[in-house]
Amino acid sequence: MASPAADRRTVLARLARLAPGLASFVHYRRDDLRHDIVAGVCVASVALPVGVAYAELAGFNPAIGLYSCLWPLVAYALFGTSRQLIVGPDAATCALIAAALTPFAAPGSDAYLALSATLTFVAGLICIAAGWVGLGACADFLSRPILTGFMNGIAISIALGQVGKLLGFKIASTGIIRPFIEIVEKIGQTHWPTLAVGSGAFALLIALPKLAPRVPTALATLAIAAGVVGLFSLDSYGVRTIGAVPPGLPWLTLPTLSFTKLDTLVVDAAGIALISFCSAMLTARSFAARNHYEIDDDREFAAIGAANIVSSLTQGFAISGADSRTAMNDMAGGRTQMASLVAAASIGLVLVFLTKPLQYVPTPALGAVLVMAAVSLVDLATLRTLWRESRSEFFICISATLGVVLFGSLRGILLAVVLALFRFIRLVARPSCEVLGTVEGMKGFHSIARHADARQTPGLCLFRFNAPIVFFNARHFRLSVLNAIDASVPTPTWFVLDAITVTSVDVTGRRVVEELREELGRRGVTFVLAGRRTQRLEWREKHGLRHAADNQLHYPTLRAAVQAFHAMRKPKKPSQSPT
Template sequence: MKDRVLARLARIAPGIVAFVHYRREDLRHDVVAGVCVASVALPVGVAYAELAGFNPAVGLYSCMWPLVAYALFGTSRQLIVGPDAATCALIAASIAPLAAVGSPEYMSMSITVAFLAGVFCIAASFVGLGACADFLSRPILTGFMNGIAISIALGQAGKLLGFKIASTGVVGPLIEIATKIGQTHLPTLSVGLCAFALLLLLPKFAPRVPAALATLAAAACVTALLALDTHGVRTIGAVPAGLPSFVAPHFSFDTLDTLAVDAAGIALISFCSATLTARSFAAKNGYDIEDDRELSAIGAANIASALSHGFAISGADSRTAMNDMAGGRTQLASIVAAAAIAFVLIFLTGPLRFVPTAALGAVLVMAAISLVDITTVKALWHEARGEFAICIVATVGVVALGSLKGIMLAVALALFRFIRLVARPSYEVLGRVDGMKGFHSTARHPDARCTPGLCLFRFNSPIVFFNARYFKRTALDVVAETMPKPQWFVLDALAVTGVDVTGRHAIEELREELDQRGVSLVLAGRRTQRLDWLHKHGMDDVTAAQFHFPTLRAAVRSFHAAQRRDAPLSASTPRETQAQAQQQQQ
C-alpha cells in the first residue's frame, strides 16, 4: 500500500518521495550547499530585482518560495531556481510599455505574468509538451543569451556613470552615453570601478569567498562609513523587513491578452533555460530528469513566486553550479537556501539600504559577461554556417527588437531552415562497393557498381505534403539520368519514415508515370508495416502490395532471378518473382 502511494506521489511531487527516502549521510553536504547557494542568491536577487524594476525585497521574495516549490515538484537534484538575467530582461521589456516602472500596476502585472507563465507550464506538462525544450536549439539559446548580455551591459551603463539613459537597443544608448559623458558623477563611477575590481580580484585571490556578496557588503560598508549617499551616490534605499504575504493575481481584462502572450514567451524561455541547466548537471552526476515533470515544477515555482509578491523565475546557472560545487546531493539544499534567505529578510534587511546602485550595476555587468559564449559562436562558424547565422540573428534580434521579438525571429528562422531541409532533403542513388557490405551512395563512392537495368533510390525524409512534389520530380529526374534506362526503380522505404495522404498520392502518380515509360516501381523495406496498413484499411487485394520486398537485397535478388530466366522485366516481374525472393530470404 505504501509503495503504491509513493508511486502515485512520485508522478506529482518527486521531491517529496526523495525526502521520504532521504539519507542521513547527505544532510551535511546539503546544508553546506544550501548556505553557499543563499550567499550567491542574496546579491543576485537584489541586483536582478533592480534590473526588472522592482524593490530589492521583491528579488529576495522571488528567491525563496520558488526554491521550496521546485524542491517538492522537480526531478533535478542540483537545479536552483530563481531570478535570472534573461527572465528579468523579458519581464522589463514586456511590462514597461504597459505601466510605470515601480508603480503598483507594474507589480500587479508582473505577478499576473508570473502566475500565467506557471499555469501555462503546468497545462503544457499534461499534454506532454516537455519536449518543447528541444526546439530551442543551442545556437538559438547562445545567440539569445549573448543578446541579453549586451542589452544588460548597456542598460547598466547609466547606473555606473551616474546619469539616466533613456534610449534602447545598441546605437541609441551609445550615442546618448557619448553626448552625456560630461555629466558623469565621479563618486558613483568610483564606486562602480572599485566594485568591478573586487569582482575580478576576489575569484583569483579568495576563490572560496562569494564575490558578489562580498562586493555588495564592502560597498555598503564604505557607503555607510563615508556617507556617500549624501554626496549623490544613489543607494537601493530601505528594504521592507519580514516574510512576504500571499497575494492573489489581480489584472485588467484590457491587458490580459497582451500579458498572456508575454507570459507564454517567458514560460517557454524559462523552462527551456532551466531544462538545459538541469540536463547538464543530471548528466554530470549520473541520473536522468523527466522533461514533463520539470515543466510542471517550473510552473509551480512561478506560481509560488507570483503568490508571494515575486516575479517570473527560471533555472539559475551560477547558483546551480555553486550548489554542485559545494556538494549538494538532493533537493534539500534548495530548502536550506530558502530558509537562509528567509532569515535575512527577517533580521538583516537594515544594512541592505546602504548598497549603492553602482555596485549592483557592476554585479549585473559581470553577470552579463558570464552569459557571453564566444566559444560556441566560433565553433558554429567553423562547423555549421547556417546555425551560426541563426545564432547571430538571435543576438541582433534581441538587441535591436527586444527580447521576445528577437527570440521569436530566431525560432522562426530555425523552423524555416528545418522545413527547408525536410522539404528538400538529400537523396542517393545506391550501388555496391567492393569490400563493403550493403548498398552505398554512388556520389560518395565513385567506385560503386550499379546493376544495369536496376536503379536503387534512397529518399532521406518522410514523404509528406510539403515535399511530395519534390520527391516525384527528383525520382523522375534520376530515372531519366540513369543509363542504360532502368527497368526497375527500387525505392528504399526504410529511409522513408512516414507517408501522409499527399505522399501516397505522389507515389501512385510516380508509379503511373514510370509504367508509361516501361519502368516498374518497386518498394524495399517496411513491407510488413505497409501490409498491415492495407489490411487495416480493407485494401488487402491491392496489387500495389505485391510490388513490395522486405529488403533491398531481396529486391536485387528478385531482379537477378528474372534476368536469369530471361523474363521480360516489366511491371509484372516483381509479382512473379516475389515468392522466390522470399524463399531465398528464408
C-alpha cells in the first residue's frame, strides 16, 4: 500500500503535467512574494493603458481591452511554464482581429463582439490541439528574420492607422500608399484641438522617461491627458474621448458560433493562433534563457490556447505574449507566475472602483500611445545585422514586411509561412557539400574551399554531404559527387563519402547511392563509405541481408579509409627466394 507521501507526490506529478503553474504554487516560497507583488503592480500599470489602446486598435470598447488583460493572466499563470511571460492584447493580434472581422460587422457592434468571441475561442482550441499533438516545434519554422519582418510591417500599419485619430478625421483606405494619399488630400480637415492633444501626448511620452524614469510613461500620459480634457472640457470642442466604461468584472458568456462564417473564421483563427504562439514563444524563450530555466513548447502552445479560451468566455478578445509587460515583470523582479495573479487582481480593482476617470481619456492620446508602441516594435538592429551577415535573410525579412503592408496582416502571415517553407526546403534540398583535404598543423580533414593551403591526396576524393540523402535532395547529391570527381586532378581512384554527416537515407536515397556506385565503378572509381558502419550492418541484419553478398568497402572513420587507401597504394616488397 502506497504511503501518504507517495500518494501526494503522485498527485503533484499529475498536477504538474496538467497545470505546471498550479503545481509551482504548491511549492511557492515566501521569499518570492514581495518581489512578485511589486512586479505584478508594475505590470498592471503598463497593462491598463495598453489594454485600452489596443481595444481601440481592434475595434472594441475600452472595457473589452481591460477584460482581455484580466482572466487570461490567471489562465496562463495556471497552465504556462514560463515564470516571467505576461499575456494580454498585443499589436499583431489586434491588427489580425480587425482585419478578420471588419468585413463581417461594424467595429464595436454586438455582432462584432460575438464574432470576436468565436474567433478567439476557435484560436484557443487550435492552440490546445496543436500542443496535444506536439506541434510546439512550429515556432522554430518561423525564423527571426521572418517574424522581425512581420512585426515591422505590423508596426507600419498601426502607425498609419493612427494618423487619422491624431489629426481628427477618419481614414478609410488600407495599405500604405492609398492611406498616405488620403491623408494628403484631407490634411485641410485637420481638427486643431485634437492635433494639440495628440502632440502634447507625444511630448509627454518622449519627455517622461527622461524626467521620471520610474513613472509608468503610458499610464501617466493618459492620466494627464484625461485630466486636461476634463478640466478644460475639451470634449465640448470636438476632441473625442473613449466615453463611459462600465464598472464591474466581466461575466461569463458562451460564444455563439456563426456556422455561416465559421469556415472563414477558422482560417483567420489559425493565423492568429500561429502568430500568437510564435510571438509568445520568442518572448518566453528569451526570458527563460536570461533567468536560466527551460520551458515546454507544447505546454506553452496549450497554455496560450487556454488563455484565449478564457478570454473568449469572459468578453475578451485574442491575446498573446506581451513583450513590454514581460520586460516590465522581469525588470521589477518578478520571479514566478504569482506576479501574473497580482497583476490580474490589480486590474480587477481598477475595473470595480476606478472606471469613471477612464471616460475622459482622449482618443488622440490613445493614438499617440499606439504610435509609440508601433515604433518600439520596429527592429532596425536586426535589419542591420541581417544586412551584414546574410543578404538572403535580409530580403526575406523585407519581403515579410512588404507582404503585411501591401496585402494586409492575414495575407502577410501566409506570405511569411510560405517564405519559411521555401527557406526550409532550400536549406534541406540544397545542403552544402565539401571536398576535404588535410591542413598542416590542424588535425582531421577540412574543406579545401575554406582553406587555401589544404592538400588532397592524389587519387583520393574525400566528400562530405551535410544532410540526409532523401527524395528531395538525392539528385543534388549525385550531381555534387560527379562535379567533385570531375574537378579532381588527377581523376581519383577512390571516392570516400563521410557517412557521419548523412543522418539518414530513404528508399530514393539508397537507390541513387547504388546507381552512383555503379556509375563510378564504370569510370574506374571505387565508392567507399566512412563512418556509421555498425548502423549499416544493423540495417542489413534487420532487413534480412546479413548473409547477402556485400562488396561495399566501409570503414569506421575517414582516417581509417585514408590509411586503407595508402596501404593499397604502397608497393609490395618482392619476396626473396631461399639461398
